[in-house]
Amino acid sequence: MVExxxxxxxxxxxxxxxxxxxxxxxxxxxxxxxxxxxxTPLFKLYFYLISMLGALYVGSFMIGALDNHLAFGxxxxxxxxxxxxLRFVAGFIMLAIVHVGLLAGQRLETLFMCFIGLLxxxxxxxxxxxxxxxxxxxxxxxxxxxxSIQSLFILxxxxxxxxxxxxxxxxxxxxDV
Amino acid sequence: MNKKLLDAPTGTYRFCEVIVVVFxxxxxxxxxxLRQLGGPALTTEDALFLSQTLMGHRAWLTMxxxxxxxxxxITAKDCSQLLTVSCVLAWFxxxxxxxxxxxxxxxxxxxxxxxxxxxxxxxxxxxxxxxVESRRRRSDG
Numbered sequence: 001m002v003e004x005x006x007x008x009x010x011x012x013x014x015x016x017x018x019x020x021x022x023x024x025x026x027x028x029x030x031x032x033x034x035x036x037x038x039x040t041p042l043f044k045l046y047f048y049l050i051s052m053l054g055a056l057y058v059g060s061f062m063i064g065a066l067d068n069h070l071a072f073g074x075x076x077x078x079x080x081x082x083x084x085x086l087r088f089v090a091g092f093i094m095l096a097i098v099h100v101g102l103l104a105g106q107r108l109e110t111l112f113m114c115f116i117g118l119l120x121x122x123x124x125x126x127x128x129x130x131x132x133x134x135x136x137x138x139x140x141x142x143x144x145x146x147x148s149i150q151s152l153f154i155l156x157x158x159x160x161x162x163x164x165x166x167x168x169x170x171x172x173x174x175x176d177v
Numbered sequence: 178m179n180k181k182l183l184d185a186p187t188g189t190y191r192f193c194e195v196i197v198v199v200f201x202x203x204x205x206x207x208x209x210x211l212r213q214l215g216g217p218a219l220t221t222e223d224a225l226f227l228s229q230t231l232m233g234h235r236a237w238l239t240m241x242x243x244x245x246x247x248x249x250x251i252t253a254k255d256c257s258q259l260l261t262v263s264c265v266l267a268w269f270x271x272x273x274x275x276x277x278x279x280x281x282x283x284x285x286x287x288x289x290x291x292x293x294x295x296x297x298x299x300x301x302x303x304x305x306x307x308x309v310e311s312r313r314r315r316s317d318g
Contacts, residue, residue: 082277090269110261117262118269125234 029103038171043163047102050156054095057149061088069142071126074133087122094118109164112157119157123150190310193303200293200300201243207289208236235270242266257311264308267301 012020036044060066061084067073072080094115101108127147131137186194211232242263249256 079278083273086273086277110258113258114262114265117266121238121266121269124238125231128234129231 029100030105032103035102035105039167040163040170043160043167046156046160046163050153050160051095051099053152053156054091058088058092058095069146071129071133074130080129087126090118107164107168109161112161112164116154116157116161119150119154123147123154126150187310190307193307196296196299196303197243197307200296201239203289203293203296204239205236207287207293208232210287210289238266255311255315257308257315260304260308260311264301264304267304271297271301 039047061070070080070084071077072084098108098111098115101111127143127150130143130146137143242259246256246259246263248254249259
């Protein structure tokens, strides 16, 4: 008798069953307007800047405009070409991940740090590759521009981390009010 | 000794730390041996050039990250972000070696090269576990 009573209690109602059978959205993306409303204006500026520069840089590589200016342009090693291609694909994926992360409302600090780590590695190994190639190191203008472009992305990511922290503080202050 | 340091890791985490330390030692020894042997060990010109420009920096990077981690552990600082960055870098370099460099830096004739290559998947799994575990511990407070 007691067992039957427990079974009846354990039955799921139609409403509950409907709720359980509803498909769950794993990733819910917001809009840029909503997301940027919680960020500082500088975050928005840096974000647009890094997205635009990143897209330009990757796009230039895709159409072959950078071929003569990267390590394989000087060394003509197949490995250098493959390495550059992989790194630019990684750059494109990083850009996509940052946008998805932002729209998903995730905290981006760790993501930015990971990308700083990757870009620093790419900068150091890319520069050392060029230094080892006589032609490249003898062209200080080229080396300067190469290092500046790479460093600019790292700098923008550092600034984005600072603005991300400020955005969180600002959000807490707004919630307190 | 700091109490937090003694309390912190689980047995699995400590085991993963051992794997990471072993890999760092193997990678450093292998790089030093390659530097010394250079020409005879690396059969192609491309491999020789790439080893001179890439492997040295990687060894420095690995040691720097390892030392920074050791410092964080000794001083009981939060190392979850450092581990996450290291994990992403390790996976990226692994993909780079496999897809772009066709393992050109791998020297099967050298025991240190074989051991480094063999222990690499273990390093990747260990680092990933450590990163996830440290983030979980941080979010648990």
